[in-house]
Structure formats: structure tokens, C-alpha cells
Amino acid sequence: MWGPDKYLENLYESTKPKFNFDVRHMDEYYRWRDGLREVFTRVLGGFPKNRSQLNPRIVEEKDYPDYLLQRIVYDSDIDLPIPAYVLKPKKSDEKLPAIIACHGHGYGSKEIVGLNPDGTDNLSEPGYQKNFALELAKRGFLVIAPELLGFGDRRLEQDRNKEPNESSCHMISTYLLMLGKTMAGLRVYDTIRTIDYLETRDDVDINRIGCMGISGGGLVCGFTTALDERIKAAIISGYTNTFKDSVMSIWHCVDNFVPGLVNHAEMPDILGLIAPRPLLIESGTSDPIFPIEATKRAFAKVKKIYEFLDAQDKIDSDFFDGQHEISGAKAYDWLDKWLKA
Ligand SMILES: [Zn+2]
Numbered sequence: 001m002w003g004p005d006k007y008l009e010n011l012y013e014s015t016k017p018k019f020n021f022d023v024r025h026m027d028e029y030y031r032w033r034d035g036l037r038e039v040f041t042r043v044l045g046g047f048p049k050n051r052s053q054l055n056p057r058i059v060e061e062k063d064y065p066d067y068l069l070q071r072i073v074y075d076s077d078i079d080l081p082i083p084a085y086v087l088k089p090k091k092s093d094e095k096l097p098a099i100i101a102c103h104g105h106g107y108g109s110k111e112i113v114g115l116n117p118d119g120t121d122n123l124s125e126p127g128y129q130k131n132f133a134l135e136l137a138k139r140g141f142l143v144i145a146p147e148l149l150g151f152g153d154r155r156l157e158q159d160r161n162k163e164p165n166e167s168s169c170h171m172i173s174t175y176l177l178m179l180g181k182t183m184a185g186l187r188v189y190d191t192i193r194t195i196d197y198l199e200t201r202d203d204v205d206i207n208r209i210g211c212m213g214i215s216g217g218g219l220v221c222g223f224t225t226a227l228d229e230r231i232k233a234a235i236i237s238g239y240t241n242t243f244k245d246s247v248m249s250i251w252h253c254v255d256n257f258v259p260g261l262v263n264h265a266e267m268p269d270i271l272g273l274i275a276p277r278p279l280l281i282e283s284g285t286s287d288p289i290f291p292i293e294a295t296k297r298a299f300a301k302v303k304k305i306y307e308f309l310d311a312q313d314k315i316d317s318d319f320f321d322g323q324h325e326i327s328g329a330k331a332y333d334w335l336d337k338w339l340k341a
Contacts (some may be wrong), residue, residue: 012244012262019265021272021305029308033273037227039264041275044185044223047192052078054197059083066090067137069113076193080186082195082218083153084146085113087137088203096142097208097339098198100191100231101133101226104215104238105253107164108152109145110135117152117164128238128325129214136212139332140340142204146194148220149186150255173254183255184223191224195231207232208339214238215325216255226273233338234274235331237282238290238324240302243267245294252289268301275302276311278338282331284322292319 006174019036023029041047052075060071070086070092089096103109107117112133116122133145141191147154155168173183191211198204213221218239225234243266271279279302283295299317306315316334320327 007207008159009243011092012248015263017263017265017269019269021269021301021308022265023308036265036269036273040223040261041227041253043182043258043261043264044188045181046185047189048077051193051196052076054193054200056197056200063204074193074197076180076186076190080190082146082190082193084144085109085133087113087143089137089142090141091140095205096140096203097210097335098142098144098201099133099136099335099339100194100198100209100211100212100221101136101143101145101222102191102217103129103133103148103151104213104217105165105169106151109147110152112145113143128323129199130326130328132212132214132237132326132328132331135332136189136335139336141210141335142201144194146190148217149183149190167253169206169253169255173257177257177259182258184219184258184287187220187238187255188224188227191220192228195228197229205232210335210339212237212331212335215324216253219256222271222274223275225279226270229277231277233278233335235280235282235334236271237326238284238287239332240271240281240283240298241267241290241294242298246290250289268298268305271298271302272305275305276309276314278314278334279306280316280318280331280334282318282320282327284325284327285319286322287324290326295319 024034050135056074058072062069068088073081076082103112112129114134115129135145137143150172151167159168182227211221211231212235214237218236222236225231285292306312318327318330
């Protein structure tokens, strides 16, 4: 009876985000897009002024019948190395379309390339992420799966000996927040640097780069694609919603929070920055942490932005009978359609 529920509700309702999409002319659209990108980058904590050397190096290589699996490392920033898996299909000598695969919570990049936490082959049924990086490689994409900051090999020293599924999300996120930075911002910048790395590879067609991510990786995929137009097609799985109905109403990891963001825009506006590039929204109708009704409302709003740009054929949804998990029913064909044609 003395709780702050009503107060919090009013606080959200009285917020009038400046970049709520309400655009009639192209000049208004460009102001909306460029203005939102600028403020979004700022609330994420900003990016370094100068991009440091990538210094890519291969640290491990393993041969599979259909693909070569490499563990590589490159530098996002000074003292910020990114280990990543590259899965290179064997069939082709031509330049390949490439997909950046962003994992969600779990034991890190190994979990989506078919490996156990100890690096051995995972021959059992995959979990909610369904080995989607491996699935993409089997379909002929060169896939890169960066270890997201705070997971697996990118946990803090104090967490390195904990269970594989335990992350450093909390400690890194809260540390960054006190310095005006965000985990989301660092993960987005790491992904931008991953595209920089792909640009250095002579086996990648830089004009055919896609991104796919689930859950926390869906955030990274959606936010990075919103800001970096080098990504030509995206699949966001198990994430699309409003901030209000998901991370602001149901318990979520602190790595989701970007101070002040909702004063400027809600999630559909952010994802609308991806338009008119191809975007598929995948969501389970029983996802308990990203409720489907809000997903559908968010999708309708993003779709309006595509319609404004006369690009309604570039957006689609796969609302499937399932929980917080990858579907794949439309996803792999969607990337084929837009990146292999
Ligand atoms: Zn987290």
C-alpha cells in the first residue's frame, strides 16, 4: 500500500522521448536518424576517439570435415583483447559473406560453436542458443563468434575459476557505470572492432556482412547494427521488446541498463535505426523475460519505420511456439536471401 509502483508508472508515462519516431518528410527522417545515433552513442558511454591497432593473431586451429575452426585474438582497445572463434567453410575459394554471431548468457562463445566449456566437442543436445554459429557455418557463411565482455575467457581474474556459466557481468557493469560508461557500450564497440577485423581478411566480402544475436547477444546485435551501416542484414532473437515491458519490469542482468536512454528513445526507435536494411525479429511466444505481447507492439512500431522508407519487404518476424531460445525456422534462409543473392 505504501509501495512506489504508481510513482514509477507515472515517471515512465510522463517521459516524452525526443526521438520517438514521428516523421513525415525525409529531411525530418535524417534529423531523427542522425540525432538519435549521436545521443545513443553518448548514453552508451561514447567510443574511443582513435581506433587502436587490431594486431590479429591465430592462437588455435582445429580441422572439421566441413569447416576450419580458428581461435583468434584481436585488440578492441589498449589492454582490451577480444578472443573469438572463426568458422570458415571449406567449400569455397571465393570471398564469403560473413556473419557476426553474438551469444547470450551462458559459458560464452564456445556455447554457440559446438564446444563444451573445456573445449571438447559438444555432442549432446545444444541449449537455448542451438549452436547457431555452427549452423550458419554449415550453410556456407564465414562466421565469427566474439567472446562477449564478461563471459568465458573474458571474465575478471576473480571469476575465472567459477562455474563456466557464471559471468563477470555484475562487477564489470557496475564498475563502468560509476565511470559514465556501460557494458552495452563496450560490447557494441567490440562488435564494431570485429567488423574492422573482418575488413582485414581477404576471404570476406565486406559488402555482405550480417549479424545474428540472441538475448544479451540480441542487444549487442541490435544496438551495433543500429549504429554501424557496414552490417547489411540482422537477426535479433529473444530480445525485441520495449525496455519498459522487459528490463524495467522483469528481473534482468545489469548489463542491459543504459542510464538515461529512455529519456531519448524506446527500444523500437533504436531498432528502427536499422531500417531500411533487412531485419528479422525472432521471438518465442512463451518467452518469460521478453513478453510476446510487447514484442509484437515493438515489432509493429519498427515496421512503421520500414514502411516510411518504403522498405516493408526488408522486415519480417518469426514468432514461434517456444521460450527464450533460437528458432531458426526463418533465420538462416533470411540471411541466405539477403547476403548470398
Ligand atoms: Zn549479463
